[in-house]
Amino acid sequence: MKILTAFIAATAFTFTAGYVQARDLGPDEALKLRDxxxxxxxxxxxxxxxxxxxxxxxxxxxxxxxxxxxxxQIELRDAQGVEWDVEVDAVSGQILKDHQDA
Known part of the structure:
Protein backbone atom coordinates (compact mmCIF):
# COMPACT_ATOMS: atom_id res chain seq x y z
CA MET A 1 0.00 0.00 0.00
CA LYS A 2 2.87 2.39 0.79
CA ILE A 3 4.32 1.85 -2.68
CA LEU A 4 0.97 2.63 -4.32
CA THR A 5 0.59 5.81 -2.26
CA ALA A 6 4.12 6.93 -3.14
CA PHE A 7 3.49 6.22 -6.83
CA ILE A 8 0.26 8.24 -6.82
CA ALA A 9 1.95 11.15 -5.05
CA ALA A 10 4.88 11.11 -7.49
CA THR A 11 2.51 10.99 -10.47
CA ALA A 12 0.46 13.90 -9.13
CA PHE A 13 3.63 15.93 -8.55
CA THR A 14 4.94 15.23 -12.05
CA PHE A 15 1.58 16.06 -13.62
CA THR A 16 1.22 19.40 -11.82
CA ALA A 17 4.87 20.41 -12.26
CA GLY A 18 4.20 21.32 -15.91
CA TYR A 19 1.71 23.94 -14.83
CA VAL A 20 4.20 25.70 -12.56
CA GLN A 21 6.96 26.09 -15.15
CA ALA A 22 5.99 29.64 -16.23
CA ARG A 23 5.35 32.50 -13.86
CA ASP A 24 4.43 36.10 -14.62
CA LEU A 25 6.60 38.64 -12.85
CA GLY A 26 5.02 41.83 -11.57
CA PRO A 27 6.38 45.30 -12.33
CA ASP A 28 8.16 45.64 -8.97
CA GLU A 29 9.99 42.33 -9.37
CA ALA A 30 10.86 43.11 -13.00
CA LEU A 31 12.33 46.49 -12.03
CA LYS A 32 14.39 44.90 -9.24
CA LEU A 33 15.84 42.38 -11.72
CA ARG A 34 16.66 45.18 -14.17
CA ASP A 35 18.19 47.42 -11.49
CA GLN A 73 7.36 38.74 -24.33
CA ILE A 74 6.61 41.57 -26.73
CA GLU A 75 3.48 41.95 -28.83
CA LEU A 76 3.85 44.14 -31.92
CA ARG A 77 1.64 45.47 -34.70
CA ASP A 78 3.44 46.22 -37.96
CA ALA A 79 2.61 48.91 -40.53
CA GLN A 80 0.29 46.48 -42.37
CA GLY A 81 -1.65 45.75 -39.18
CA VAL A 82 -0.16 42.26 -38.72
CA GLU A 83 0.37 41.27 -35.10
CA TRP A 84 3.59 39.56 -34.02
CA ASP A 85 4.64 37.80 -30.83
CA VAL A 86 8.36 38.03 -30.08
CA GLU A 87 9.98 36.31 -27.10
CA VAL A 88 13.43 37.51 -26.05
CA ASP A 89 15.80 36.03 -23.49
CA ALA A 90 15.84 38.91 -21.00
CA VAL A 91 19.40 38.12 -19.90
CA SER A 92 21.16 37.68 -23.27
CA GLY A 93 18.83 39.65 -25.56
CA GLN A 94 18.60 36.69 -27.95
CA ILE A 95 15.31 36.18 -29.82
CA LEU A 96 13.79 32.87 -28.73
CA LYS A 97 10.57 33.00 -30.76
CA ASP A 98 9.19 35.26 -33.46
CA HIS A 99 5.84 34.36 -34.93
CA GLN A 100 2.78 35.95 -36.39
CA ASP A 101 -0.07 36.10 -33.89
CA ALA A 102 -2.86 33.77 -34.91
Whole structure:
Protein backbone atom coordinates (compact mmCIF):
# COMPACT_ATOMS: atom_id res chain seq x y z
CA MET A 1 0.00 0.00 0.00
CA LYS A 2 2.87 2.39 0.79
CA ILE A 3 4.32 1.85 -2.68
CA LEU A 4 0.97 2.63 -4.32
CA THR A 5 0.59 5.81 -2.26
CA ALA A 6 4.12 6.93 -3.14
CA PHE A 7 3.49 6.22 -6.83
CA ILE A 8 0.26 8.24 -6.82
CA ALA A 9 1.95 11.15 -5.05
CA ALA A 10 4.88 11.11 -7.49
CA THR A 11 2.51 10.99 -10.47
CA ALA A 12 0.46 13.90 -9.13
CA PHE A 13 3.63 15.93 -8.55
CA THR A 14 4.94 15.23 -12.05
CA PHE A 15 1.58 16.06 -13.62
CA THR A 16 1.22 19.40 -11.82
CA ALA A 17 4.87 20.41 -12.26
CA GLY A 18 4.20 21.32 -15.91
CA TYR A 19 1.71 23.94 -14.83
CA VAL A 20 4.20 25.70 -12.56
CA GLN A 21 6.96 26.09 -15.15
CA ALA A 22 5.99 29.64 -16.23
CA ARG A 23 5.35 32.50 -13.86
CA ASP A 24 4.43 36.10 -14.62
CA LEU A 25 6.60 38.64 -12.85
CA GLY A 26 5.02 41.83 -11.57
CA PRO A 27 6.38 45.30 -12.33
CA ASP A 28 8.16 45.64 -8.97
CA GLU A 29 9.99 42.33 -9.37
CA ALA A 30 10.86 43.11 -13.00
CA LEU A 31 12.33 46.49 -12.03
CA LYS A 32 14.39 44.90 -9.24
CA LEU A 33 15.84 42.38 -11.72
CA ARG A 34 16.66 45.18 -14.17
CA ASP A 35 18.19 47.42 -11.49
CA UNK A 36 20.30 44.51 -10.19
CA UNK A 37 21.63 43.90 -13.71
CA UNK A 38 20.11 40.43 -13.84
CA UNK A 39 18.16 41.27 -16.99
CA UNK A 40 18.77 43.82 -19.73
CA UNK A 41 16.92 47.11 -19.79
CA UNK A 42 13.43 47.05 -21.23
CA UNK A 43 14.48 49.66 -23.79
CA UNK A 44 17.18 47.31 -25.15
CA UNK A 45 14.81 44.35 -25.20
CA UNK A 46 12.14 46.40 -26.99
CA UNK A 47 14.77 47.54 -29.51
CA UNK A 48 15.60 43.89 -30.30
CA UNK A 49 11.97 43.21 -31.22
CA UNK A 50 11.59 46.47 -33.15
CA UNK A 51 14.76 45.72 -35.15
CA UNK A 52 13.16 42.43 -36.21
CA UNK A 53 9.94 44.24 -37.24
CA UNK A 54 10.83 47.81 -38.30
CA UNK A 55 8.08 50.45 -38.21
CA UNK A 56 6.06 48.33 -35.78
CA UNK A 57 4.33 49.51 -32.63
CA UNK A 58 4.64 47.69 -29.32
CA UNK A 59 1.17 46.88 -28.03
CA UNK A 60 2.03 44.85 -24.91
CA UNK A 61 5.00 43.50 -22.95
CA UNK A 62 5.35 40.96 -20.17
CA UNK A 63 8.23 39.42 -18.23
CA UNK A 64 7.96 35.76 -17.28
CA UNK A 65 10.18 33.22 -15.66
CA UNK A 66 9.99 30.01 -17.72
CA UNK A 67 12.00 26.89 -16.90
CA UNK A 68 14.50 28.99 -14.96
CA UNK A 69 14.91 31.63 -17.73
CA UNK A 70 13.67 35.19 -17.79
CA UNK A 71 11.66 35.66 -20.97
CA UNK A 72 10.46 39.07 -22.15
CA GLN A 73 7.36 38.74 -24.33
CA ILE A 74 6.61 41.57 -26.73
CA GLU A 75 3.48 41.95 -28.83
CA LEU A 76 3.85 44.14 -31.92
CA ARG A 77 1.64 45.47 -34.70
CA ASP A 78 3.44 46.22 -37.96
CA ALA A 79 2.61 48.91 -40.53
CA GLN A 80 0.29 46.48 -42.37
CA GLY A 81 -1.65 45.75 -39.18
CA VAL A 82 -0.16 42.26 -38.72
CA GLU A 83 0.37 41.27 -35.10
CA TRP A 84 3.59 39.56 -34.02
CA ASP A 85 4.64 37.80 -30.83
CA VAL A 86 8.36 38.03 -30.08
CA GLU A 87 9.98 36.31 -27.10
CA VAL A 88 13.43 37.51 -26.05
CA ASP A 89 15.80 36.03 -23.49
CA ALA A 90 15.84 38.91 -21.00
CA VAL A 91 19.40 38.12 -19.90
CA SER A 92 21.16 37.68 -23.27
CA GLY A 93 18.83 39.65 -25.56
CA GLN A 94 18.60 36.69 -27.95
CA ILE A 95 15.31 36.18 -29.82
CA LEU A 96 13.79 32.87 -28.73
CA LYS A 97 10.57 33.00 -30.76
CA ASP A 98 9.19 35.26 -33.46
CA HIS A 99 5.84 34.36 -34.93
CA GLN A 100 2.78 35.95 -36.39
CA ASP A 101 -0.07 36.10 -33.89
CA ALA A 102 -2.86 33.77 -34.91
Missing amino acids: AGTIQSFEKLNAVALAKHPKSTITDTELEQEYGKYVY
